Amino acid sequence: MITLSPRLREIAASPAAVLRQRARELREAGRDIIELSSGNVDFPTPDHVVAAAHAAALRGETRYTDADGTPALKEAIRATLRRDHALDYAHDEIIATSGSTMAIFLTFFATLSPGEEVIVPAPYWAPYLDQVRLAGGTPITVSCPQNNGYKLRAADLAGAISERTRWLIINNPVNPSGAVYSYADLRTLADVLLRHPNIGIIADGLYEHFVFDGAPAATLAQVEPRLKSRIVTVSGVAKTYGMMGWRLGYAAGPKSLMDELRKLLSQTTSCPSSISQAAAIAALTGPQELLRERLGKLVQRRDRLVARLDRCHGLSCKAPEGTFFLVVSCHELIGRRTPDGQPINTDRDVATYLLDAASVSVLAGQDYGASPSFRVNFANPIELLDEAANRIAQACEALP
Ligand SMILES: Cc1ncc(COP(=O)(O)O)c(C=O)c1O
Structure with a gap:
């Protein structure tokens, strides 16, 4: 049995x-x-993206790559973070993963010990909670009701922080509510986080391009550079380019943590799909x-x-x-x-x-x-x- x-x-x-x-x-x-x-x-998925994947397969790009993606993909991700958020990350601060799901999970897995807490604004994307639990931590949900625009308020964040808090995960725009945190909203959260130097932040921007009246949604590292060394900025090609099944996401953050995630990637997925990596380069660097x-x-x-x-x-x-x-x-x-x-x-x-x-x-x-x-x-x-x-x-x- x-x-x-x-x-x-x-x-x-x-x-x-x-x-x-x-x-x-x-x-x-x-x-x-x-x-x-x-x-x-x-x-x-746009035709030019499918064509790039096809061409890569025909060229023989069908082998394992570096565990955290090819240098060409990391360069495309670096340029995307610069273009969309004016953020500068070096190649060794970036990892590509089999979907952004994997980047988030591995971040929890690499850092949480039993009893440690992760603040999750509710409503939330359900896997956040179970990923935290799988990694041995405890999710602490903070209610963000409709009359707060479904957004986490600074006072509620401050109230949820304890000595055991290791992470805040903040999704912008929010699945499921569709709420969009403005620059000013993120500023008020950043002010609270500046007072708590031991808390890391996962900024999940998977829907960042799905904002109906403006530029891509802001992300915390861009709003408060002093927090950047403890932020993991996460995104992916799944929703933006209609590429859910290609399974390609990415994260950017402090090199010391990214090195640990690279180690975990080498022991788990080995690397993201080589064909999907070629497709993601075409999506990120092609016409927008x-x-x-x-x-x-x-x-x-x-x-x-x-x-x-x-x-x-x-x-x-x-x-x-x-x-x-x-x-x-x-x-x-x-x-x-x-x-x-x-x-x-x-x-x-x-x-x-x-x-x-x-x-x-x-x-x-x-x-x-x-x-x-x-x-x-x-x-x-x-x-x-x-x-x-x-x-x-x-x-x-x-x-x-
Ligand atoms: C908020 C949020 N984050 C992350 C993900 C993971 O996306 P993927 O692993 O396809 O990049 C999803 C997928 O639905 C999501 O809704």
């Missing part, structure tokens, strides 16, 4: 991954499922106009979906400033019963009802720390969003 490590007792599979599999299984069983629960964008075009489409989809869902019986929502996610409040549905008599006590019950009655898959607020609500992804074709909104409206009307 195979026995499991006690580490696994504390963690579950990523909620979005579970829903992705469930939607696929239901489709295979013949159900017409609209999947708004995923973190995918519907935009394809496509992003603006895609953002324009996303704004239209956002506005249409917000208008539709906000009118649904028992639901309310506001247009987010960034990402391609929308948090829909469903507190008026709590306490009702489905047409066949099942009680709706939680947002998980709402999500289950929408899947059963409307064949629409959404992520329940319980999975990202903001209940009662659910998250939908509007990086989907507009006709699909319309159809989803029709089905959701009908299902909500049917609740007595």
Whole structure:
């Protein structure tokens, strides 16, 4: 018999991954499922990126590379951090990883000891919590309610810090709420962090280009250079370039920590996919106009979906400033019963009802720390969003 490590007792599979599999299984069983629960964008990987990967494969770039990526990729990442955030990192302060997920996990894994805490503003991307637990630490969630714009306030950050705090993880723009921290917002957090020299900061900018009215979202190292030596700046090509499945992310931070992460990479993934690295170079250094075009489409989809869902019986929502996610409040549905008599006590019950009655898959607020609500992804074709909104409206009307 195979026995499991006690580490696994504390963690579950990523909620979005579970829903992705469930939607696929239901489709295979013949159900017409609209999947708004995923973190995918519907935009394809640009042709020139695919062509670069193809050319790399034909050239024979099919071998292991340095554990933390090729020098050419690190140069592309260095130039990107400079272009987007005016940040200067040397090659030995940069690592490329198999998705930014890996960079975040390895940072926790390399640094946390039992009892040490990581502050995670809620709502959050669920894997932050379980990654901290897997690394032996304790996640401390800090509620950032809608009336704070879903953003961490300086006073709440200060209140959550203890002697055991090792990290703050700050995601800008925020998955799932779509909140965008301005320069000024980050400034107030930086002032608190300057008073606590032993706390590191992971600045996760995976959605940094998904800001609807402006430049890429600011990142903390750019706002307060005095913090830079304890910041890990994380991003990746997944969302920006429609490259979720290529699995390529990166991190930049102090060389001493990056050296340890390189060691871990050499012992775990060996290196990111060589083909994906070639693709990422083309994405980061190639034409960037496509992003603006895609953002324009996303704004239209956002506005249409917000208008539709906000009118649904028992639901309310506001247009987010960034990402391609929308948090829909469903507190008026709590306490009702489905047409066949099942009680709706939680947002998980709402999500289950929408899947059963409307064949629409959404992520329940319980999975990202903001209940009662659910998250939908509007990086989907507009006709699909319309159809989803029709089905959701009908299902909500049917609740007595
Ligand atoms: C906030 C946030 N950070 C990091 C990631 C990881 O992305 P990837 O590993 O594809 O780079 C995701 C993916 O959905 C995310 O939502």
